[in-house]
Amino acid sequence: MLPDILVLGGGISGLASALRLQQEGLRVTIVERNQTGRESSWAGGGILSPLLPWHYTEPVNQLCDASGRQYGEWLAALREDAETDPEFWPCGMRILPAADHTVTMPDQTACGSIHRIEQQNNTLLMPDIAQARNSRLIRTLREAVLKRGIQLIEGSGDVRLVADQNRITHAVSATEQYQAGHYLITAGAWSNQPASFAPTSRKIEPVRGQMLLFYQPGLLNEILFSAGTYLIPRRDGHILAGSTLEYVGFDKSTTATAFNQLLAQATSMLPALAGSPVIQHWSGLRPGSPDNIPTISRHPSIQNLSMNAGHFRYGVTMAPAAAELITDLLLGRQSSLDATAYQWISPPDTANSRT
Numbered sequence: 001m002l003p004d005i006l007v008l009g010g011g012i013s014g015l016a017s018a019l020r021l022q023q024e025g026l027r028v029t030i031v032e033r034n035q036t037g038r039e040s041s042w043a044g045g046g047i048l049s050p051l052l053p054w055h056y057t058e059p060v061n062q063l064c065d066a067s068g069r070q071y072g073e074w075l076a077a078l079r080e081d082a083e084t085d086p087e088f089w090p091c092g093m094r095i096l097p098a099a100d101h102t103v104t105m106p107d108q109t110a111c112g113s114i115h116r117i118e119q120q121n122n123t124l125l126m127p128d129i130a131q132a133r134n135s136r137l138i139r140t141l142r143e144a145v146l147k148r149g150i151q152l153i154e155g156s157g158d159v160r161l162v163a164d165q166n167r168i169t170h171a172v173s174a175t176e177q178y179q180a181g182h183y184l185i186t187a188g189a190w191s192n193q194p195a196s197f198a199p200t201s202r203k204i205e206p207v208r209g210q211m212l213l214f215y216q217p218g219l220l221n222e223i224l225f226s227a228g229t230y231l232i233p234r235r236d237g238h239i240l241a242g243s244t245l246e247y248v249g250f251d252k253s254t255t256a257t258a259f260n261q262l263l264a265q266a267t268s269m270l271p272a273l274a275g276s277p278v279i280q281h282w283s284g285l286r287p288g289s290p291d292n293i294p295t296i297s298r299h300p301s302i303q304n305l306s307m308n309a310g311h312f313r314y315g316v317t318m319a320p321a322a323a324e325l326i327t328d329l330l331l332g333r334q335s336s337l338d339a340t341a342y343q344w345i346s347p348p349d350t351a352n353s354r355t
Contacts, residue, residue, distance in 0.1 A: 015030070258283075
């Protein structure tokens with residue numbers, strides 16, 4: 001029997017969407033080009049909030065707030081079918097002054113409903129900010145997907161969609177063909193590729209982010225942020241430092257320049273890190289989008305095509321609410337979220353093209 005939904009992409013957006021759709025009684029298959037969650041879902045820091053919510057627009061904060069209010073319960077429900085602990089931790093985040101600047105209290109109304117802010121000397125503390133450990137979160141989701149009977153196909157290689165008039169007829173890789181009633185693109189930075197004949201005007205492009213990893217148990221128990229750099233403590237004593245924003249295409253190599261920059265920023269923010277060895281240096285490719293606003297929408301003219309992609313820095317942060325929204329849209333029911341800003345709007349010169 002053909003699946004009702006074929007999800008193209010097995011990162012956090014694809015896994016979360018598949019789980020939510022299956023809860024509604026739909027038959028779901030996930031096709032992942034490589035390994036589940038090994039791109040930006042794995043590479044990021046797992047902060048469950050925009051870094052500075054007052055710097056973002058309402059569409060970003062709407063999704064992040066909605067997810068933040070349910071994240072703990074969402075993970076607890078996943079743990080009923082998964083052994084891996086995603087290490088959800090409301091550790092709080094402290095904003096440090098940059099250089100000789102002072103930290104000023106933002107307008108609370110621009111910060112979203114989940115963000116209490118306290119001014120402490122020349123820092124701001126957001127005590128309710130939580131984190132999850134990305135690599136463990138992906139394992140949690142994958143285990144829940146398999147336990148609940150969702151078909152997961154990994155290692156498919158690149159998959160493209162084939163359209164006839166206003167419908168997708170099938171998806172095809174180098175060796176396989178896949179069919180379903182509906183096709184949902186959740187392929188992160190690669191989300192333009194499966195349906196290149198049906199682009200969205202909200203461009204999705206790879207944005208490289210490089211990270212460093214330290215190990216110093218007992219040194220840090222809250223997230224630190226200053227001038228674009230964050231330090232994230234893990235419960236086992238690891239500390240992540242990140243992250244760069246580099247528009248270099250699909251290049252995941254690491255660089256000495258980024259290493260030195262992140263190391264200098266990390267030790268400036270937390271001088272006790274000086275002399276600590278860097279035990280890992282890696283990069284990932286975020287699905288960049290204008291203003292960090294994702295596309296969560298049905299296609300305007302192709303009847304059985306949708307997208308949940310382009311979350312840029314906040315795919316992990318937005319995952320539960322984005323999955324809920326795309327499920328509401330696919331089922332044709334009213335959502336508690338305003339979906340207007342996330343619509344798939346085709347550029348005028350390509351809106352009617354099919355190849």
